[in-house]
Amino acid sequence: MIDPRNSAVGPGRHSRHPAVLFAVVLGWGGTSIESRATDDFEREVAPVLLSRCVECHNPGERSGGLDLTTREGLVAGGVTGPVVEPGDADGSYLLARVDDGEMPHPEQGQPRPLSAEEVGQLRRWIEAGAGWPEGRTLDRFERTTDSRAGRDWWSLRPIERPGIPAVRGLDRVSTPVDSFILERLEANGWEPSPRADRRTLIRRVSVDLVGLPPSFEQVEAFAADDRPDAYERLVDRLLASPHYGERWGRHWLDVARYAETSGYERDQLRPDAWKYRDWVVDAFNDDLPFDRFVLEQLAGDELPDRSERTAIATGFLRLGTWNDEPNDPDEYTYERLEDLVHASSTAFLGMTVKCARCHDHKFDPIRQEDYYRVAAAFWAGFVTPGPRELLGGPPAEAIGYEGVLGWTDRDRTPPPFFLLRKGDPGRPGPEVGAGPPSMVEWLDRPFRDPPEGARTSHRRLQLARWIVDPANPLTARVWANRIWQHHFGEGIVRSPDNFGFTGEPPTHPELLDWLASELIEGGWSTKRLHRLIVLSRTYQQASAPEGRVACRDADPSNRSWWRADRRRLDAESLRDALLLAGGRLERHRLGGPSFAPEIAGEALEGLSMKGGAYQASPAEEQRRRSVYILAKRGLLHPLMTTFDFMDTTLPCGRRDVTLVPPQALTLLNNAFVHEQSTAAARGVLADDGGTEGRIRGAWRRILARDPRDSEVELAREHLRRRRDRPDGPDAELWAMASLCHVLMNTNEFLYVD
Incomplete structure (x- = not known):
């Protein structure tokens, strides 16, 4: 908050000599002052210093030479000397800078000057002797302010299972989900939309769960089925279908930045990447518990029951782009580490940890050291500097299975790992040990050395276990939100990859916590959460109800979930529906190598090696479901990209949904x-x-x-x-x-x- 170097008001304004002030400050510790100051300090002073001052005046920054996080730092003052004279607010340099409007600096992230109330709180504190509780250290990450999140941010608080709300409209409650939604609607005096008709409902739930529209015969049979559990039977049949894994596996492939080529100019094929895709599809069909789903992808090679399947799962770590001839191999190693940190933290935690590579996170309670603690978990898979050919990942013999695109450590004891000042490999800082990010205080612990006889570092396994610890407040919330989003078009948190300060808050935080706790208590079963959601009356609502004028006017974006949202088929579902309507969709062949679809010659013009660079698969292969299309980073299928297929270079929890002329022209x-x-x-x-x-x-x-x-x-x-x-x-x-x-x-x- 204070930068004496830029001040027009010099130290001559102070009426006391620095030595006298120092003696006065040292006397702050008197028992009567200390006990009285504690409550007032925490209630009035600490919030102001935390939200308005310590962003710039902390041990790492010390703007103007001043650290305002401790009593000792305040006593030491800044480059021009002391900043506070206890008992004399008008003679205190700190108040002078604030009164002159020179602090805080707007360009340093402060959205506004101190309010009159905040200035008054500082003034009263100084006049009362500027008491500071013994041993108190202000941590700028400890609490949320109006410019950044603290460790008390909503997504970082423990998941507390809420009680199911009592509502009047019990006839509108099919699962507890409805009670949470109805509570808000009834409080506003709104009526939820009526149930969708059966023909609408079977199309909706079929596309949601298996990615395919129902046939005419299926629609008519469901419409005529008068059994009270007809809809529940339909849901169970769809969840048991092998096509369920194809549909929901594709959602995860977006998050995993799945592609089968390396990107960059040569965009080389990774012949075995499709095995990871099949592992994902099978995992969803088998309802692999989500905690195990995480463990296998981050550390399948380190599990006690490791197998070829769990080694394939670690392909998650190999799916990023790969430049086989970087200008600086050493620097590129850190770029690949950044991909691993970003993919893992985004997919499983919904937090942008990679923003802390160069400095403490600007908005979330993630220190720069946290970034390197997480990166150190992957360090054993690299060499620094290493031969160019090793940058692609471990060789097959290291993984232990032929034909597997996976990940493993090169050594159980990796070389030391250092924080990089400003993220620059040429400016190494202090050594950093592997560990989780410190934002979840009660789970903040360093990683242990590998067990005796282990051939790997076991760092990734410890990171994965930290992620799926039931006490971790992020993982279950993030996954429950992703499931909700794909059923409703929007998440309870509408920024599914960002549960931090710049993301959106949940529309129904109690519902999100209830779903997250249900996920954990239900053995991390994804299918169980599907049933709770799609069997709810909230899910079964009509999308275009009549007579809901109050809801429409007050909540046009449907944040209260008072109706269903109409949604366009995504790229894969559209292509599959076209093949199905033409009677040409090959639905019965699941898995195996991908097929290369026919691409118009005009789209191939941009390839650097046109001759033989791309060969379409035989026509019968191209009738398979779209999840099996070859994901070539440098040549994504034009039909798919026109209808908002994902960017394969980064994790994508929510695709763009556009409405543009090329879509109509393509269909025509x-x-x-x-x-x-x-x-x-x-x-x-x-x-x-x-x-x-x-x-x-x-x-x-x-x-x-x-x-x-x-x-x-x-x-x-x-x-x-x-x-x-x-x-x-x-x-x-x-x-x-x-x-x-x-x-x-x-x-x-x-x-x-």
């Missing part, structure tokens, strides 16, 4: 879309039901319902006009393909209500 003109509409037309024409029967067949195949009378008439006219255009025997096919193409361009096909 893309060759793949036309192929599917033609295939759908062939299937429709194969049924000899006359014009009306064929129209009905097109609607059932593409929209999973029968057409309305008005739609039949419009379709008849459309077919008539199209038949009149081309010559030859394909006129009927051309006309029907045109009709199918129209249906594939409708909002009803593209969106889920």
Whole structure:
């Protein structure tokens, strides 16, 4: 807060000699003053110093030579001498700088000058003798202020299982989820939306859980099923489907920044990366407990029951980009370490730890040392400096299994690891031991040496166990929020990768904590949490209810969850739905090497090595589900990127959802879309039901319902006009393909209500 070097008010303003002031300050420790000062200091003074001063005046920064975190630092003063004269606020340099408006500096992150109340609190404290509790050290990370989060930030507090709220509308409660939502709605005098109809509901839950729309026959069967548990049976069937893992595994692959090539100019293929994808799919299908899911990905090679499968899981650590010829191999080692820290902390903790590589985090209680403590957990997998070929990761013989893209340590005792000043490898600072970030105080402990006989450092295993410790407040909250987000389109925390100060607070913190505690107490079962959510009345609400004007006007972004949100199919679901409508989707082949889809020649022009650089897979391979598309960083499939496929270089907990002209143009003109509409037309024409029967067949195949009378008439006219255009025997096919193409361009096909 104070920088005497920039002051126009010199030390001559003080009426006492520094030596006299020092003697007075040393007398602050009197018992009567000390006991009286403690409560006042904590209530009035500490909050001001923490929020407005110690950001710049701390042992690491000492702006103006002043440290305001301890009594000793205050006594020592700054470069111009003492800053406080006990009992004389007007003669204190600290108040002079504040009164002159020179402190705090706005450019140093302070959003505003001290308020009159804050100045008054400092003045009263100084006039009363500037008492400071014995042994008290102010830690700028200890509490939240208006400019940064402290260790008391909401996401860092212990998860406390809340009681289920009592609500009036018990008829609207299917699972405890509804009680938490209804409590807020009833407090506002709002009515939740009614249940969606059954045809809407089966499409919604099918796309959510398996990524595929239901067939006409499935829709009709569910609509006619009058058993009271019909919906519950549907949910259980979908969760048991092998396609569930394909759908939900894809969500995790986004978070894991999954791709099968190295990026950069050569963008080399990693032939075994697909095995990690299959491990993820299988993990979801098997409902692998989430704590085990974390352990295997960070330390599958260090587990007591390690196997080839757990070694494959460590591919999570190998999925980042890789430059095989960096300008500075030593510096690039630290860039790869940054990727590991960022991917791990973002995926599992929802915190941006990598921001502390060069300095203490500007907004969250993450010290620079914390970054290097986490990075040190991965240090045993590197050499510094190392041969260029080793930068890609450990060799196969080190992992212990052939054909596995995995991670392991090169030695049980890695070389010393040092904090880098300003993140610069050329400016090493003090040595740092491996450990977790210190933001969770009750779990802040250094890592132990590896057990006797271990061949690895066991640092990653200790980091993973810290992450999944039930007392860790972040992990269960972050995962429960990710699950909620993929069911509703938005998370309870709408910044799923950032639970810190610059992220969004939860709309329903008690609900989030209840879900997190349910996750832990339920053995970390993801499928169990799915059931609690999708069986709720909140999930089953209609998306376009009538008569909810108050809700619409007061909460247009639906932060109270008073209705369902209409959502567009994501890139994979859209491509799969097109293949399904065309009758060409190969659903029964799960896993195995990825396929390379057909890509237009224009899109290949940017490749540095055009000749033979990209070869599409055989046509039958390209009918597989989109989760199995080759994820080539330098050449992502244009259809997928048009519909907001993720950037594969960084973890992505929430894809962008855009509405732009190229999407409409792609659906109208893309060759793949036309192929599917033609295939759908062939299937429709194969049924000899006359014009009306064929129209009905097109609607059932593409929209999973029968057409309305008005739609039949419009379709008849459309077919008539199209038949009149081309010559030859394909006129009927051309006309029907045109009709199918129209249906594939409708909002009803593209969106889920």
